[in-house]
Amino acid sequence: MSEKPSVLVVDDDESFRSLVADRLTRTGHRVAAAPEGESALTLLEGVEVAVVDLLMPGMDGLTLLKRLRTSNPDIAVIMLTGHGTIDNAVEAMKGGAADYLQKPCSLAEVELRISQVWEKSRLRKENQQLRAALQHVSPYHGIVGRSAPMQAVFELIRKVKDHPTPVLIEGESGTGKELVARALHFDSTRKEMPFVAVNCATLQETLLESELFGHKIGSYTGATQDKRGLxxxxxxxxxxxxEIAETHPNVQSKLLRVLESGEFRSVGDVKEKKVTVRLVAATNKDLRAEVGKGRFREDLFYRLNVVSIRLPPLRDRGDDIALLARSYLLRKGRTIGDGAMATLMGHSWPGNVRELFNTLERAVLFNSSGRIDVIEIPSGTGAPAPKDGTLEEVELAHIKRVLESVQWNISRASEILGTSRRNLHRKINQYNLKK
Structure with missing residues (x-):
């Protein structure tokens, strides 16, 4: 897609048509012009925006709009309307016009509206392409990844999701451990049954025990009624x-019993209860090391560690950073420029996916347009990735790495980079990159 859209101007007013066409040509647009609808329909090749007068002899603007939408739904149409025809303009908007302008209008206003509708059209098309691409890199809802480490995670999820075996998910904070737990549940035969989550680091021992196993009335101060546990x-x-590593030994022993027999007692109760529950645990610590330090039961560790899924830190996931960023921004109706993407690729992300999404959320908040070209990462959130140098050097390294990863397939590389083939060729020439 070119830097400026190609435009078709359709108006029976020769003076206005010529003025608009000349102005747009001088400012870098490819322009075609026609005095009426029938001849306009022969000039559609390559057109991205059409400026159409509402009232013309022969085929009127509304009819031409319908024909344009049928021939090429991607063409953004701006209707020109005179005084007293606002109702027709509203009808045109309902019929698929991107915008309308009321005559008389300045040439600057015409050019501004063309720029605005084209940007919206471009954003919509990029989002459609991204949605299609993400279908192949997000096999489980909310988890995006094309890197080898994430493909290994997806394969493990596929293999164990329908089994009742306990699963231990290990990884740094912010790597998406709960998303994996949800995938194990909601893509399994248990998906119609409850999924219940608890964070052990947020609760004191007594409260955690009560949350997990329930309690009887009067079992401790404040237990004013019976409570079912999670x-x-x-x-x-x-x-x-x-955060299972944060549990007290008493809670650990009760969880071990659940894993071994499916039985437990509520706090203050003498009766056994039996459940059939799949236990998925997660930790950002090295549980084996915690066992060695006497902080975690060895027998519970081995019961949990039957299946272990280790999530890679974001810094080890390569171009998944770009995929995650575009996936997030797609949900917000935004796209991202090459410079901003280079900034993201140049950061080490100690806070992993959570930090990336927080950074993008902040960028969306302070960006009023559809495209994010500049991103600031707060200081103190981690050193840049090991790519010291200017923004251009970071961008060069990123483009080179992507090209090499796809054996210089320009279409594939431009998809990963989120740019057009033309722009990628321009960058290759700019940086004198060679295969």
Whole structure:
């Protein structure tokens, strides 16, 4: 797609038509012009924006709009309307026009509206392409990744999701451990059953024990009524226990019993309860090391570690950074420029995907247009990735790495980089890159 859109101007007013065509040609647009609808329909090749007068002899603007939408739905149409024809302009908008202008209008206003509707059209098309691309890199809802480490994660999820075996998910904070737990549940045969999550780091020992196993009235101060525990609520479904390394030995022993027999007692109760629950645990610590330090039960570790899924840190996921950024911005109706993407690729992301999304959320908040060209990463959130140098050097390294990863397939590389083939060729020439 060119830097400026090609434009078709259709107006029976020869003076206005010529003025608009001359102005647009001088400012870098490829322009075609026609005095009426029939001849305009022969000039559609390569047209990205059409400026159409509403009232013309022969085929009127509304009819031409319908014909244009049928011939090429991607053409953004701006209707020109005179005084007293606003109702027709509204009808045109309902019929698919991107905008309308009321005559008399300045040439600058015409050019501004062309720029605006083209940007919206370009954004919509990029988003459609990204949605199609993401279908192949996001096999599980919310988890995006094309890198080898993430493909290994997806393969493990596929293999174990329908089994009742406990799963231990390991990874740094912000790598998406709960998303993996949800994928294990909602893509499994248990998906109609409850998915219940608890974060052990946020609760004191007594409260955590009560949350997990429930309690009887009067079992401790404040226990004014019986309470069902999360294990009971999750019966026949999945219980996700996050930050399991933070649990007290007493809680660990009760979880071990659940894994071994499916049985437990609520706090203050003498009766056994039995559940069928799949336990998925997560930690950002080295549980084996915690066992060695006496902070985590060895027998519970081995019961949990039957299947272990280790999530890679974002810094080890290569071009997944670009995929994640575009996926997030797609949901916000935004795209991202090469410079901003180079900034993201040049950061080490110690906070992983969570930090990336927080950075993008901040960028969206302070950006009023559809395209984010500049991103600032707050200082103190981690050193830049090991690519010291200027923004141009970071961008050069990123483009070179992507090209080499796809054996210089320009179409594939431009898709990953989120840019057009033309712009990628321009960057290749700019940096004198050679295969």
């Amino acid at each position: 294990l009971e609520i999750a019966d026949r479904g999945t219980l996700f226990v996050d």
